[in-house]
Amino acid sequence: MAVITIVGAGMMGSALAFPARENGHEVRLVGTHLDRDIIDACRQTNRHPKFTADFPAGVRFYQLEQLEQALEGCELVIGGVSSFGVDWFGEYVLPRIAEGTMVLTVTKGLLDLPDGRLLCYPELWQQQLDRLGKRLILAAVGGPCTSYELVAHDQTEVCFCSHSRRALERMKALLQTDYYHISLSEDVAGVETAVALKNGYALGIALTIGVNQQRFGPDSELHYNSQAAVFGQAAREMYRLLGAQRQTDLNPFFVGVGDLYVTVYGGRTRLVGILLGRGLTIDEARARLEGVTLESLVVAVRVARAVRIRAERGECSLSDFPLLMHVDEILTRRQPVNIPWEAFTL
Amino acid sequence: MAVITIVGAGMMGSALAFPARENGHEVRLVGTHLDRDIIDACRQTNRHPKFTADFPAGVRFYQLEQLEQALEGCELVIGGVSSFGVDWFGEYVLPRIAEGTMVLTVTKGLLDLPDGRLLCYPELWQQQLDRLGKRLILAAVGGPCTSYELVAHDQTEVCFCSHSRRALERMKALLQTDYYHISLSEDVAGVETAVALKNGYALGIALTIGVNQQRFGPDSELHYNSQAAVFGQAAREMYRLLGAQRQTDLNPFFVGVGDLYVTVYGGRTRLVGILLGRGLTIDEARARLEGVTLESLVVAVRVARAVRIRAERGECSLSDFPLLMHVDEILTRRQPVNIPWEAFTL
Numbered sequence: 062m063a064v065i066t067i068v069g070a071g072m073m074g075s076a077l078a079f080p081a082r083e084n085g086h087e088v089r090l091v092g093t094h095l096d097r098d099i100i101d102a103c104r105q106t107n108r109h110p111k112f113t114a115d116f117p118a119g120v121r122f123y124q125l126e127q128l129e130q131a132l133e134g135c136e137l138v139i140g141g142v143s144s145f146g147v148d149w150f151g152e153y154v155l156p157r158i159a160e161g162t163m164v165l166t167v168t169k170g171l172l173d174l175p176d177g178r179l180l181c182y183p184e185l186w187q188q189q190l191d192r193l194g195k196r197l198i199l200a201a202v203g204g205p206c207t208s209y210e211l212v213a214h215d216q217t218e219v220c221f222c223s224h225s226r227r228a229l230e231r232m233k234a235l236l237q238t239d240y241y242h243i244s245l246s247e248d249v250a251g252v253e254t255a256v257a258l259k260n261g262y263a264l265g266i267a268l269t270i271g272v273n274q275q276r277f278g279p280d281s282e283l284h285y286n287s288q289a290a291v292f293g294q295a296a297r298e299m300y301r302l303l304g305a306q307r308q309t310d311l312n313p314f315f316v317g318v319g320d321l322y323v324t325v326y327g328g329r330t331r332l333v334g335i336l337l338g339r340g341l342t343i344d345e346a347r348a349r350l351e352g353v354t355l356e357s358l359v360v361a362v363r364v365a366r367a368v369r370i371r372a373e374r375g376e377c378s379l380s381d382f383p384l385l386m387h388v389d390e391i392l393t394r395r396q397p398v399n400i401p402w403e404a405f406t407l
Numbered sequence: 408m409a410v411i412t413i414v415g416a417g418m419m420g421s422a423l424a425f426p427a428r429e430n431g432h433e434v435r436l437v438g439t440h441l442d443r444d445i446i447d448a449c450r451q452t453n454r455h456p457k458f459t460a461d462f463p464a465g466v467r468f469y470q471l472e473q474l475e476q477a478l479e480g481c482e483l484v485i486g487g488v489s490s491f492g493v494d495w496f497g498e499y500v501l502p503r504i505a506e507g508t509m510v511l512t513v514t515k516g517l518l519d520l521p522d523g524r525l526l527c528y529p530e531l532w533q534q535q536l537d538r539l540g541k542r543l544i545l546a547a548v549g550g551p552c553t554s555y556e557l558v559a560h561d562q563t564e565v566c567f568c569s570h571s572r573r574a575l576e577r578m579k580a581l582l583q584t585d586y587y588h589i590s591l592s593e594d595v596a597g598v599e600t601a602v603a604l605k606n607g608y609a610l611g612i613a614l615t616i617g618v619n620q621q622r623f624g625p626d627s628e629l630h631y632n633s634q635a636a637v638f639g640q641a642a643r644e645m646y647r648l649l650g651a652q653r654q655t656d657l658n659p660f661f662v663g664v665g666d667l668y669v670t671v672y673g674g675r676t677r678l679v680g681i682l683l684g685r686g687l688t689i690d691e692a693r694a695r696l697e698g699v700t701l702e703s704l705v706v707a708v709r710v711a712r713a714v715r716i717r718a719e720r721g722e723c724s725l726s727d728f729p730l731l732m733h734v735d736e737i738l739t740r741r742q743p744v745n746i747p748w749e750a751f752t753l
Contacts, residue, residue: 204636204639205631205632205635205636205638205639206632207631207632210630210631210632210633211632213623213630215619215630215632215633216615216618216630216632216633216636216746216748217632217633217636218632218636218639218640218748218751218752242636242748242749242751242752243752244751244752244753245752245753246753269562272562273561277559283672284556284559284561284562285551285553285556285668285669285672285673286551286552286553286556286557286561286562286563286564286669287556287561287562287563288668288669289551289665289666289668289669290550290551290562290563290564290588290665292551292664292665292668293550293551293564293661293662293664293665293666293668294564294661294665296642296661296664296665297657297661300657300661306652306657311643311646311652312753315639315640315642315643315646316639318638318639318642318664319635319636319638319639319640319642320635320639322631322634322635322638322639322668323631323632323634323635326629326631327631400562402562402564402588403588405564405588405590406564406588406589406590406591407590407591407592407658
């Protein structure tokens with residue numbers, strides 16, 4: 062039995078308490094300063110307020126001021142903060158974790174650097190650790206997994222990535238169950254990039270749903286020809302962005318494809334894509350979804366910015382990314398939706 | 408203006424009359440001996456009995472005995488027969504087409520040879536033409552396109568494949584419209600294999616829907632984690648089967664991915680997958696869907712048979728195709744559904 066400490070009581074981090082605890086580990090769920098009410102509710106009901114099932118018996122709940130206590134003796138820390146908590150996690154949590162501990166993060170996202178490179182969060186945190194002279198084993202989880210379906214014990218396959226094969230195998234042993242299946246990849250940047258990319262591309266696919274609602278009426282049957290055409294194009298562009306043809310490990314690409322599939326059907330990215338497709342501007346869509354965080358939009362804009370910089374340097378051609386460029390134009394230049402279908406044909 | 412003759416008044420062939428006629432060509436739709444009532448209905452109403460929209464004005468309809476007349480002076484023949492009509496098309500129609508004519512087929516399928524090779528229909532017909540000493544320019548269409556959505560003018564992207572680049576470009580010029588977009592590929596076997604493969608894999612994805620209905624109740628929300636996991640695995644296995652890592656033209660693979668996406672949502676393959684997932688045997692599922700042709704099942708079995716032969720010769724490993732092998736076991740060995748989730752992880 063190991064001790065596994067989850068920091069951040071959002072849905073995804075909290076959902077991992079299920080396989081962790083069902084495998085007999087001691088599981089400690091620590092809320093951030095934003096999760097105070099969630100932790101109170103978990104203590105009272107043994108259920109996360111957004112879940113439809115109780116936690117397995119025995120999960121322990123901690124408020125943030127008990128973080129040190131919750132981290133004591135743990136073998137694995139699961140980072141469960143959203144992308145808005147990345148800096149906080151790096152500055153507040155990482156320094157408090159014992160040397161040599163494994164840290165598996167569910168946070169998805171990318172930063173774009175002025176030179177056109179994309180930096181994933183494990184890479185960002187590694188830079189912070191290097192400055193601190195501290196050694197932790199950073200890892201991340203990608204792949205198609207919505208938290209509520211994991212809680213329902215839907216069969217799920219994800220991919221853990223880390224530069225340490227040994228850590229990957231240990232984390233898989235700790236967390237795999239008969240419904241939670243884990244691929245392993247040492248290509249951290251690849252998996253994290255694929256997983257981040259899928260958000261912008263899911264938006265692109267959802268555009269077609271809104272366009273068809275606008276054209277054929279809101280209750281018209283779903284138009285899968287259009288969706289599938291954009292899905293195929295999204296897969297092409299992800300493959301190019303990942304440089305998959307040059308890789309021997311194609312796990313990142315296939316993780317991205319599966320993740321793209323689930324993202325088209327789940328939640329907020331789909332909603333905003335449909336609204337844009339119906340003809341709303343991004344500002345109107347944001348207003349309509351007031352209060353909903355749209356991390357996916359940020360990633361698409363960042364990736365597009367990086368690709369434009371690379372194209373200026375002649376390292377790639379913007380004509381290889383017509384879907385990404387169009388999504389970016391909609392988001393940053395307030396252009397109307399006008400999917401460049403012919404640009405998709407080869 | 409060109410003359411385009413469509414032989415076979417099934418849904419897909421007939422749907423191509425829309426872009427063809429809207430581009431101003433003379434379009435002649437010829438029924439097979441099975442299509443007699445369809446042609447009668449088209450003549451009376453200018454609408455295919457299975458479509459919800461009239462043909463564009465001016466499409467001409469022919470019964471089979473008028474085939475020679477319908478073929479006279481045509482620049483392009485579109486082959487619109489089902490896979491059950493492949494031999495008939497090769498033996499009856501091809502010899503009647505004028506030397507040098509382009510023939511674009513919508514028929515999807517593969518034959519497996521005793522040596523483990525897969526033979527697509529254009530290859531099969533080319534053998535027949537070689538025996539006849541006749542030259543036609545064979546081409547095929549693949550990609551995500553359901554006929555009823557094409558008729559509705561949903562935005563659609565397909566891929567035409569042929570060994571003749573010049574013919575490809577001419578066919579694109581003849582048929583492309585502002586809603587029918589056409590990629591071109593000279594990898595005929597690749598495109599046709601990808602398009603055939605997607606059927607067996609769509610069945611695999613649909614299994615998860617039935618499994619979850621069985622487990623969580625028929626009205627439970629769709630479980631996209633499972634679907635996406637199998638989708639990602641299906642993409643992996645298609646990539647391997649196509650030898651995509653060794654190809655420079657990845658169009659076949661991406662056409663297959665888009666086609667897989669649309670096939671999961673459309674029609675009969677999905678239905679049989681769901682029934683199998685709920686626990687019916689293949690015989691029970693067939694009985695339930697009495698009268699429905701299930702070409703997709705045939706392809707999956709043929710591909711699996713070819714892969715087993717190749718594996719026996721040491722050319723590939725069955726462990727690279729756990730999903731295909733499981734689908735084959737369900738179909739040919741009447742095994743119960745038991746998706747090998749762990750075999751998907753790498």
